[in-house]
Amino acid sequence: MKKILLLIALLVLVGCSPTSVEEENTTSIPIKHALGETDVKENPEKVVIFDLGVLDIFDALDIEVAGVPKSNLSARLEKYNHDDYVSAGTLFEPDYEVLAEMAPDLIIISGRAAGEYDELSKIAPTIALTIDNSDFIGSLINRLETVGSLYPAKVDLIETEISNISESVKDIKAEVEKHDEQTLFILTNGDSMSIYGPGSRFGIVYDDLGFKAIDGVTYDTSTHGQQISFEFIAQYNPDNIIVMDRVVITGDQAPPASDLLNNDLIKDVNAFKNNKVFYVDPHVWYVETGGLNSTKHMIEEMDSIYK
Numbered sequence: 626m627k628k629i630l631l632l633i634a635l636l637v638l639v640g641c642s643p644t645s646v647e648e649e650n651t652t653s654i655p656i657k658h659a660l661g662e663t664d665v666k667e668n669p670e671k672v673v674i675f676d677l678g679v680l681d682i683f684d685a686l687d688i689e690v691a692g693v694p695k696s697n698l699s700a701r702l703e704k705y706n707h708d709d710y711v712s713a714g715t716l717f718e719p720d721y722e723v724l725a726e727m728a729p730d731l732i733i734i735s736g737r738a739a740g741e742y743d744e745l746s747k748i749a750p751t752i753a754l755t756i757d758n759s760d761f762i763g764s765l766i767n768r769l770e771t772v773g774s775l776y777p778a779k780v781d782l783i784e785t786e787i788s789n790i791s792e793s794v795k796d797i798k799a800e801v802e803k804h805d806e807q808t809l810f811i812l813t814n815g816d817s818m819s820i821y822g823p824g825s826r827f828g829i830v831y832d833d834l835g836f837k838a839i840d841g842v843t844y845d846t847s848t849h850g851q852q853i854s855f856e857f858i859a860q861y862n863p864d865n866i867i868v869m870d871r872v873v874i875t876g877d878q879a880p881p882a883s884d885l886l887n888n889d890l891i892k893d894v895n896a897f898k899n900n901k902v903f904y905v906d907p908h909v910w911y912v913e914t915g916g917l918n919s920t921k922h923m924i925e926e927m928d929s930i931y932k
Contacts, residue, residue, distance in 0.1 A: 654774060659753040660742050666750070668776055669730035673713050676735035677702065679754055681916025682772060685786075686779050691729060697874060699908035701918070716912075724748050731775075735915070756915040758846065761829040762794055765920055786917060793924050798835040800931050806864035808836040809896075812850060813886070814871040815879030819850035820857075826850075827910065830867065834927050839863060855890035865903065865930060866896040873907040903930060 653664040673692035674680045680702060683690050692711035711727060714720035716737045724732070725748055732751040734742065745751040754771060756764040766787055773780040810821045810830055822844030823831040830836045838844065839861045845851035858866075870882035882904065886897075896902050905926050909919035 656752050656771060656774065658771070659755040660739065663746070663750050663752050665731055665752065665775060668778075669750075671727065671729045672731045672733065673711070673724065673727065673729045673749075674733045675713070675716060675719060675738040676733060676754065676915070677716070677913045678756070678915030678919060679733050679735065679768065680705065681913050681919045682768060685917040686772065686776075686782060688772070688776060688779065692723070692727060697912050699913065701908070702913070719745060721748070754915075758826050758828045759824045759832055761915075762790065762833045762920075765790070765915055765917075768915060769917065790920065790924070793921075793928070794833055797924065797928050798833075800928075801835040801837075804931060806837065807839050807861075808865040808867065809839055809858070809861070809863035810867045810869070811853075811882075812869045812871055813882040814875075815877060816885060817852060818854075818885070819852050820844070821850045822846070826914070827869070829923065830927065834924070836865070836927075855888050858891045858894055862894050864895045864899070865901045866894075867927075868902060868904050869907050869910050870904065871907060871911065874911050901930070 652667050654667055655662050656665050670689065671691040672683070672689070674683065674690055675694055677694075677697065680690065680693055684702065684705075690705070690710065692713035693705045694715045695706050695710075695712045696715050698706055711723060712720070713723055713727075719732075719738060719741055721744065724745070729749045732745050732749050734745065734751060734753050735755045738745075739753055739755070742751060742753060752771070754768045756768075769783045769787055773783040808830065810825075810827050812819045812821065812827075820842075821827040822838045822842065824846045825844060826848060828846075831838050842861065868882050868886065872879045872881060886902070891897060903926070906922060909916070909922045913919040
């Protein structure tokens with residue numbers, strides 16, 4: 626009888642063992658990020674993302690996402706407007722009621738929602754994957770490696786992507802060095818223009834890809850850049866002009882960049898005379914910045930300048 630009871634006990638233990646093993650394998654790993662260090666469960670399943678660049682990375686790597694801010698999604702990320710994904714607020718303002726009900730495994734933010742970090746951390750493990758404007762590609766690589774730490778099965782793919790991007794950057798930089806030309810990056814917003822240089826939010830053009838900034842200009846590295854006039858463009862006479870039209874993102878009823886720059890004051894500038902004015906995709910440069918596919922697109926646009 627004792628042997629029978631012992632056998633039954635062993636069978637019960639064996640029957641319970643899958644759950645026990647699963648619990649033992651539910652490990653947390655420390656993730657260092659811009660606002661500290663957070664323990665996160667490996668392979669988190671219910672993830673909410675408040676940065677469209679990070680969302681782009683998850684999309685490119687085919688990692689499931691549970692909730693997103695659904696405003697300002699481009700056509701490339703339009704699938705996240707579906708009911709399968711929870712609307713978790715905006716890029717700046719999380720919906721705390723929704724998040725509390727979701728009880729996510731992980732929340733990922735960046736600079737736009739950085740002020741919400743403490744409150745978000747009360748709901749779920751939260752990490753801030755921000756972009757260092759003076760080291761854009763380095764920041765992207767850090768984002769990718771962090772995702773690899775969370776999802777070990779994606780490490781090989783991530784390493785391949787990092788290698789490909791690094792090689793593309795190296796090739797463009799080598800080509801740019803062959804041309805002694807000065808490049809001006811302009812953000813237009815209706816009837817106003819701002820420029821951005823090295824160390825700015827669009828500093829990848831200069832700091833990573835090697836384009837030469839305008840001689841004699843002291844650039845403002847603040848988020849909003851520095852406003853300029855048509856006379857400024859005429860005075861410094863850039864060889865290349867890269868234009869990002871913010872109105873495309875905001876949908877404001879305002880003149881497009883092409884109309885704004887159709888101006889007699891700058892018709893004799895080298896960039897205009899030589900057809901070297903390049904209009905870039907505002908979605909990847911302004912709201913999806915720091916993504917995987919978005920960065921590839923940015924690099925391709927810059928590569929076209931000397932093609």
